[in-house]
Amino acid sequence: MGEIKEFATSDLALAGYLKLRGLELVRIDRGNPRRAVFYFDDSIDVVEHLAIEFANSDFRKYDAEVRALKKLIHR
Numbered sequence: 001m002g003e004i005k006e007f008a009t010s011d012l013a014l015a016g017y018l019k020l021r022g023l024e025l026v027r028i029d030r031g032n033p034r035r036a037v038f039y040f041d042d043s044i045d046v047v048e049h050l051a052i053e054f055a056n057s058d059f060r061k062y063d064a065e066v067r068a069l070k071k072l073i074h075r
Helices: 012-020 047-055 058-071
Strands: 006-008 026-031 035-041
Touching: 006 012, 012 026, 012 035, 012 047, 012 058, 026 058
Parallel strands: none
Antiparallel strands: 006 035, 026 035
């Protein structure tokens, strides 16, 4: 059996998008108390394509607006 190819990201929005698109979340590294790192199985080599898709999506725009609103709340 082949080794799992993993993709790691600490970007919560991208991680959510990858889960939404059906990628398997392999593990989460919580070593840094301020930032989790999400590891996905990329054995089928689609993460690069999905990351570009995410960058051009309404999902990313929505996430940016939520972050902007949070900044306004926490001023």
